[in-house]
Amino acid sequence: MKDPVPGGEAPPVAVVEPKAAHRREWARIVALLGAVIALLSYRSIAASFYDGFVLPQGTGMNALLPIEISAISVFTVFGGAAWALLSFALAGTSLIGAAIGAVRVMARRPGTTAAVCAFAVAAACAAVAHLVLRHAVTSDDEHVYRFIAQTLGAGGLTAPSPGHDLEFYREQFVVLTDRVRFGKYPIGHPLLLMVGQKLGSENAVVPVAMGLTVLATLALARRTTTQTAAVVALLLLAFSPQVLLTGATVASQTTAALCLTLALAALVESRRRGGVGLAFLAGAALGYGVLVRPLPGVLFAVVAMGWTAGRPASTPFPVRLRLLAAVTAPVALAGGALLLVNRAQLGSALTTGYQAFHGTGEGVGGLRDFVGGDLAHLAMSLFSALLRLDVWLFGWPVSLLFLPCARRSGTAALLWAMVAAELVYRLVSPKVGVGATGPLYLFEVVPVLCILSADGAVRARAWLAGAFPPLASSVSAVLVSGALVALTLFLPERLRDLGLMGQAQRVAPDLIATRGLSHALVFHDGVVPPWTYRSWAYFPRCNSPSLDDDVLYVRFQRTPGLQENLEFWRRRHPDRSAWYFDWPAGGGPSLVDLERFVRAQAGTRP
DSSP states (O other): OOOOOGGGOOOOOOOOOHHHHHHHHHHHHHHHHHHHHHHHHHHHHHHHHSGGGOOOOSOOSSSOOHHHHHHHHHIIIIIHHHHHHHHHHHTTSHHHHHHHHHHHHHHHOHHHHHHHHHHHHHHHHHHIIIIISTTOOSBHHHHHHHHHHHHHHTTOSSEEOOOSOHHHHOOTTEEEOSSEEEESSOSHHHHHHHHHHHTTOGGGHHHHHHHHHHHHHHHHHHHHSOHHHHHHHHHHHHTOHHHHHHTTSOOTHHHHHHHHHHHHHHHHHHHHHOOHHHHHHHHHHHHHHHHHOHHHHHHHHHHHHHHHHTOOTTSOHHHHHHHHHHHHHHHHHHHHHHHHHHHHHHSOTTOOHHHHHHTOOSTGGGGGGGSOOOHHHHHHHHHHHHHHHHHHTTSSTTTTTTGGGSOOSTTHHHHHHHHHHHHHHHHHSOOOOOOBTBOGGGGGGHHHHHHHHHHHHHHHHHHHHHHOGGGHHHHHHHHHHHHHHIIIIIHHHHHHHHHHHHHHHHHHHHHHHHHTOOSEEEEESOSSOGGGOOOBOOSOOOOOTTSOOSEEEEEOOOSSOTHHHHHHHHHHOTTSEEEEEEOOTTSOOEEEEHHHHHHHHHHHOO
């Protein structure tokens, strides 16, 4: 007999009816099979009707292409079905229990967790850059960042001009006059690349920046949400396809995201402690962000200044003024630095490299062409950014699922304000643009969105635990199932697209290497023809500031006559062999001896 229980009654014991448990297990099996069918259906549809959803690149600057909308729609329906069924099948299982336990362990050691996640993110980004892209670029902007870094490393803001024959030396997004040659972009991001070049590790710069962003995300999350939500935010960031693929490029948005996350962590801590030093650190990070990307950097700085000025009424006015000055001063210095760079490059502080390259005119008036647009462009810019974000952020069919559940008051209000500033940027400078790694023009706030999503998920679970206890584990199941869908359905196709872009951009240098060319002059009309729809990087790398590369790329000229190319070669570079990179429509790429190519072209002309 059992020992008597005090009070004369035994405690209630939860009993699960065998039939109910049996039905539950069968329901799990059916749901799991349904999820597999949904996954296979998506792949079958993609292969049979949409060429595997290989997304065209290099087109669609102002509007989403129908194929991308179709890909997102089909993924949302079938991926969403798989996600829901997997969540049902996994809810309440030992797998979800183990996941919850692991998060609790990580929450007790957030520093260690952040260090592991930072290393994993940096290593994963570096691996994708090396194995998938082979360090090719996804847009011509990245070529120019590297060229600016080389120019800075040579000790100047401009490189010498070749002086004449400028039409042969024209490069995408590089300003070229008879006096100077320089990239049109600000110097903030290239400064970091320059450091990498000097250390012989340029390819490590962006992966390291992404790892540091993970650490900064923990610093911000611990000050704006719970310890558990902070760890979930780290995991969401580490598993984000947008982070993985963007971190494999040389895009400046990666540095801008690091600057914003650091600034927010310092701002929040400054409000808690009231320290001027922390406010200055926040301003310095924001200021450097302006040097990296003036827009949206200026919008972020304005939000930060407003938040600093709007401190609690109990804060004495002189203290508020000092803190505001500490945030504002570094941003103002960064703005002044941009003006000085403009003056050094173009002789006018108010004329930017953008204006010089695109020929929109000097001074403030010349910037009008870069801002605003009609209703169609504004609406499409916002719609495309949010539609892409909803699948790219976490690789889920509805990645923004938990955002509405996130808190909106206190320090979280600052995070929401930064998200709003990023969306305003989509209206100030409306375009759809490069989508190879997700909504690139929202990347700066990806760490912020991870924190808000994690906060929303933890709050949703807490609410369900109180209102509907049996459903509490469903939130964890949704997170785990979402990761599985992303890893099996979303990420492989996007990695394939990235690999195709890398292959296209590597065609010319690989051909040159295969031919064993050295001390050569390669004429081209672009190295990735637009008709291939394979890349946003149409052109080869920029030539070095001193134009002394082993292989020099120059533009092939068809007017006033083809013989001009031969004359240019013999006059300017007679010691080099001369070739033409050819990739005709319907044919394959090749390197042709320049003289033979010119004779062949002359023979086909009427």
